[in-house]
Amino acid sequence: MIKIYNTLTASKQEFHPREDGEVGMYVCGPTVYNYIHIGNARAYLAFDTIKRYLVYKGYQVIHVQNITDVDDKIISRAAEESTTAGEVAEAYTRAFHEDMTALRVVPPDVEPRATEHIPHMIEMIRTLIERGHAYEVDGDVYFSVESFPGYGKLSKRNLGEMRAGERVEVDERKHHPMDFALWKSAKPGEPSWESPWGQGRPGWHIECSTMSLEYLKMGFDIHGGGRDLIFPHHENELAQSEAYAGSEPFVRYWVHNGFVNIDQQKMSKSLGNIILIREILQHYSPDVVRILTLMSHYRNPIDFGTEALEDAKRAFDRLDECVFNLTDFLRRRAGRQPQPARTQREIVLTDYLFDAQRRFEEAMDDDFNTAKAVAVLFELVRELNVYLVEQETFETPAALAIVQHGLDTLLKLARVLGLFSVVEEQEECIPVSELGAEPAGVPGTDKLPHPQRLIELLLDLRAQARARKDWETSDYIRARLQDMGIKVEDRRDGARWRKI
Numbered sequence: 426m427i428k429i430y431n432t433l434t435a436s437k438q439e440f441h442p443r444e445d446g447e448v449g450m451y452v453c454g455p456t457v458y459n460y461i462h463i464g465n466a467r468a469y470l471a472f473d474t475i476k477r478y479l480v481y482k483g484y485q486v487i488h489v490q491n492i493t494d495v496d497d498k499i500i501s502r503a504a505e506e507s508t509t510a511g512e513v514a515e516a517y518t519r520a521f522h523e524d525m526t527a528l529r530v531v532p533p534d535v536e537p538r539a540t541e542h543i544p545h546m547i548e549m550i551r552t553l554i555e556r557g558h559a560y561e562v563d564g565d566v567y568f569s570v571e572s573f574p575g576y577g578k579l580s581k582r583n584l585g586e587m588r589a590g591e592r593v594e595v596d597e598r599k600h601h602p603m604d605f606a607l608w609k610s611a612k613p614g615e616p617s618w619e620s621p622w623g624q625g626r627p628g629w630h631i632e633c634s635t636m637s638l639e640y641l642k643m644g645f646d647i648h649g650g651g652r653d654l655i656f657p658h659h660e661n662e663l664a665q666s667e668a669y670a671g672s673e674p675f676v677r678y679w680v681h682n683g684f685v686n687i688d689q690q691k692m693s694k695s696l697g698n699i700i701l702i703r704e705i706l707q708h709y710s711p712d713v714v715r716i717l718t719l720m721s722h723y724r725n726p727i728d729f730g731t732e733a734l735e736d737a738k739r740a741f742d743r744l745d746e747c748v749f750n751l752t753d754f755l756r757r758r759a760g761r762q763p764q765p766a767r768t769q770r771e772i773v774l775t776d777y778l779f780d781a782q783r784r785f786e787e788a789m790d791d792d793f794n795t796a797k798a799v800a801v802l803f804e805l806v807r808e809l810n811v812y813l814v815e816q817e818t819f820e821t822p823a824a825l826a827i828v829q830h831g832l833d834t835l836l837k838l839a840r841v842l843g844l845f846s847v848v849e850e851q852e853e854c855i856p857v858s859e860l861g862a863e864p865a866g867v868p869g870t871d872k873l874p875h876p877q878r879l880i881e882l883l884l885d886l887r888a889q890a891r892a893r894k895d896w897e898t899s900d901y902i903r904a905r906l907q908d909m910g911i912k913v914e915d916r917r918d919g920a921r922w923r924k925i
Contacts, residue, residue, distance in 0.1 A: 564610030688730035
């Protein structure tokens with residue numbers, strides 16, 4: 426049974442979705458006015474891992490993640506760039522998608538944009554006014570926090586002690602300082618829509634309530650985001666949604682990831698230490714970024730300094746090296762038939778592989794504890810490396826089957842965490858005889874052998890050069906392969922290669 430820490434109850438709870446075998450999950454998406462930084466990305470990586478594990482456990486996950494494409498920050502950026510809010514939103518939405526693809530984050534099943542749901546927001550606001558939970562002042566509409574007795578139950582704040590939050594504007598026209606905007610009257614030059622209260626645009630909080638209810642309905646399973654969203658955003662979402670529906674719960678499990686520090690300091694604009702994802706990916710692979718987030722529990726704070734990234738790189742290199750060694754072992758024995766006879770050592774190792782999967786699942790079932798799950802992966806790496814060393818001395822008949830089982834187990838569990846997730850299905854190799862001798866530019870010349878075959882051919886030519894003691898040609902081939910991202914390692918039993 427999966428247990429999830431629910432921010433609403435401040436405790437771990439057994440996970441019982443609304444519908445058997447199906448999970449509805451809403452994650453607050455980006456406000457598209459800039460490139461995303463590592464603080465933003467941590468949330469998307471955390472919930473990507475949660476989604477992958479739920480799918481692994483057999484759930485059908487309906488993942489909704491919005492795009493906030495109308496907001497004060499978008500309007501300000503448009504003014505800075507002498508363009509329109511729509512053009513800013515479109516440009517940074519594309520950039521967001523590029524960054525998510527680079528991080529190998531699985532896209533949501535539904536990605537609604539706020540501007541596509543304005544009529545639904547207007548209808549929700551109208552209902553809140555009718556039920557006495559909202560009021561209009563000079564074309565602005567505010568939610569009355571005093572009308573909702575449960576206000577503060579998510580963030581554990583007392584309404585009487587609250588002060589205006591980061592995104593809550595202090596306005597003397599409000600009935601209470603914490604009343605928040607549902608609808609903002611239009612200002613000159615800003616995007617606006619017609620409403621019963623005049624031209625204007627929706628407030629930030631109403632957007633997520635409307636879109637989550639539109640696609641997942643009341644009482645959906647998981648609402649996710651960073652801890653910074655607990656108040657005021659998620660608190661306000663909860664209040665207006667339950668006030669609108671006249672029932673509870675709006676969400677069954679509220680899940681929040683921890684903050685990000687840079688070199689042990691809080692990431693902030695004032696410190697000038699905000700790092701964009703696309704900047705990090707210029708120096709580190711997506712797997713390194715992922716494994717750094719995975720080595721801490723998603724609810725804990727995490728440091729993304731240089732030292733932490735270098736530690737993560739070394740950690741992933743160990744994992745990658747093991748995958749390479751296992752794959753190389755199998756590649757060198759391609760065509761052999763695995764033998765069923767196993768030694769006692771191999772029986773114990775096989776049991777260990779099944780036990781590793783069990784312990785991995787136990788860790789992930791405990792509130793998605795990726796830190797413990799990653800520890801299981803590295804224990805598995807150590808055991809498989811020891812076995813490969815043993816096979817160098819004396820290769821046992823069942824080694825092929827054992828190594829294949831080990832590789833399959835390691836990759837299956839790693840991919841649940843999003844590691845090695847870009848490994849693609851190999852295309853069918855095209856025999857050289859089918860290529861013909863058509864000149865360049867003639868149809869058919871785009872048919873090429875599989876890249877691996879070309880690499881093997883170059884290594885064969887290099888081996889011949891080395892046999893002739895033609896070190897210049899040998900070094901040239903090795904250097905050119907290195908330029909193309911292929912590392913060649915010379916061993917006593919021949920050369921092997923891997924992507925870098």
